[in-house]
Amino acid sequence: MCFIRRLAIHRSSKAQRLKQRPDRPPVHRGDSLMRASRLYAPTLKENPNDAEVVSHQLLTRAGYIRKLTAGVYDFLPLSRRVLRKIETIIREELDRAGAQELLMPLVQPAEIWQESGRWQQYGPELLRFKDRKGAEFCLGPTHEEVIVDIVRRDVRSWRDLPLNLYQIQVKFRDEVRPRAGLMRGREFIMKDAYSFDVDEAAALTTYDAMYDAYKAIFTRCGLDFRPVEADTGSIGGSRSHEFQVLAESGEDAIVSCDACDYAANVEQAELRAPALAPAAPSAPAPTVVATPQLKSIDEVSAHLGLPARALIKSLVVEADGALVMALVRGDHELNEIKLKKLLGATSVEMASEERILKSFGVPAGFLGPHALPAGAVSRVVADAALRGAVDMATGANTRDAHFTGVSLERDAQVSAYADLRLAGAGDDCPRCSGKLRAFRGIEVGHVFYLGTKYSAAMKCHIIDEQSVERPIVMGCYGIGVSRVMAAAIEQNHDAEGICWPMAIAPFQVHILTLQPNVPEVVACAEALYAACQRAGIEALYDDRELRAGAKFKDADLMGIPLRVAIGGRGVKDGVVEVKGRREAAATLVQISGAVEHLKAQIAGQLTGQLTPAERAQ
């Protein structure tokens, strides 16, 4: 059903019926967004066939967005309001943190990217094109080059610093595979900030201020999130945090300590080597046991009657072309990023089945570090949890056979023990005596200490207090604004639709007339709607000529936090029904006190989410 088609145009007999109702108000032009009869929010009964994730389905069904092409979406009026709310919170907090808003171009010339070196480094994700004269350009996936070009023109002295500039703007990244609706689009709305400081100490102070601002922003958005330590990736700065919205459907795995503040992306999470009590091997030497067709840890563990932790998982990877065997305990998983760092390799991937067969003569399920075929791998490395491990079971490098009684230090040539495994629930916190818990998260923000990578490459220098010329020390800070909207839904929805946090809902209150043809009901609704506007409450008024059921369904889909249902029965008794979107039952509220009641409810749902001005009081 489409809101606008339903009610925008009344003709013939319907128009006559409407004319017969003298109390029906004329079409309001000034507040058309607030009346469902005028609001462009086409809702859908069924899920579109190309939407898989909840946020994409609900945003589409509830009339917030439409897809134009792969990874590119239209933001319809409802979602524009949500985005505006998120943007307002971001602006208020960043302005308070001393940042200044500006706006940079989406189209960027190739020259500055060549200067920073990224014209070559950046892959096909950078959408490049030529103008009519043949000059090369790209659509901005990020704006380090542009901002550095701006700052280097006019900033000369340490006295001009610190400087922190941000924008909220559309970005384009030609993702290999756009997916999950707004969560990983090609075109998306991003807030990106860039800081400029005189030295590293000052830059880290700015970093901390931005970190705090981010915490305030996501708290005010009403989201359950964690700042986590993140991999610094190819930029390789010294400090980086991701802000992760907790949601089952999140792409990122994160762990956080149940006792202290430690939280990290599992790619990054460090692990302390367990204090293994030194034990002497009880088996004098490895023994071959038959394990026909048994390849997986589970199968072998069940067959031998040993727990998975008594097995060694032997993984073979190709590190820059050379085969390396990496050992982790049977109940652990390899972290390829840690392995890559240990090996100092530029690429690490699991070796192909063919390559393993060629080198070992047996399939991957029967590999082990003892009795390795000569030259099969260039080296063997092991996770720190295996240091001193005795009496373990491993593959025997023979088809359909494993060893038991393998003691690593005696029976294998391990060139290094290091933290190589993936952190998971139940592991010890690396900072305190707590335990780690596992979560899934959606990365909505990232703060990054950049150092001088761009300022040095692009000669963005200042003269410091000692009259020495030096590159400015930078940081960059992103928030995926449109992704915040999607993440909020991933975290806040039920079977019926969206359940917006109050702070970012498109409206605060949804007023429904249950019998739009009963004059008393309409009069009551109009009066409440007008009173809400006077009181500064953002109300969407569903004045459409629809049955109550359809209005309830649409209201649940749209997810406005408070719903006021006005029906004939209640109006006779002088009451209306108020229901929170997440609540099961409505409460009856006297019409005379309805506005005050709504104001209190709104304030209650915004508790702890003060604006900078309110915090200053």
Added chain:
RNA sequence: CGGGGCGUAGCGCAGCCUGGUAGCGCACCAGUUUUGGGAACUGGUGGUCGGAGGUUCAAAUCCUCUCGCCCCGACCA
């Protein structure tokens, strides 16, 4: 880029294997009856079957090429 799937009315789908009148539900239009959780009935409107080529008396259906979209993987400042 590898693997898988899908393009038929605005939306969701069937029909394709085995060639022969393009169909269903929702939405939309008209009317009647309804009216507190996506109303019922009656009658309507709407399709170059993603595109191009081919086979055939005849192609949504078979063949070739092509474009688009979705999912898994690889990738992701």
